[in-house]
Amino acid sequence: xxxxxxxxxxxxxxxxxxxxxxxxxxxxxxxxxxxxxxxxxxxxxxxxxxxxxxxxxxxxxxxxxxxxxxxxxxxxxxx
Numbered sequence: 001x002x003x004x005x006x007x008x009x010x011x012x013x014x015x016x017x018x019x020x021x022x023x024x025x026x027x028x029x030x031x032x033x034x035x036x037x038x039x040x041x042x043x044x045x046x047x048x049x050x051x052x053x054x055x056x057x058x059x060x061x062x063x064x065x066x067x068x069x070x071x072x073x074x075x076x077x078x079x
Contacts (some may be wrong), residue, residue, distance in 0.1 A: 041049075
């Protein structure tokens with residue numbers, strides 16, 4: 001009877017042990033998945049990076065076009 005009470009009292013303590021063992025056992029898998037995630041680019045990341053690159057290019061071209069237009073106006077006004 002005493003053994004039953006002791007086992008019942010220790011039951012909540014073993015739950016932490018089980019989760020710790022599970023975390024230790026799955027750690028290499030999670031680490032490997034993280035390395036793969038760092039080394040590969042998903043399609044959404046590639047799309048986002050391409051969009052950012054194109055917006056920067058369009059902004060740069062817009063600035064250059066405005067500069068060129070201002071230069072043409074100055075030349076036309078000087079004549």
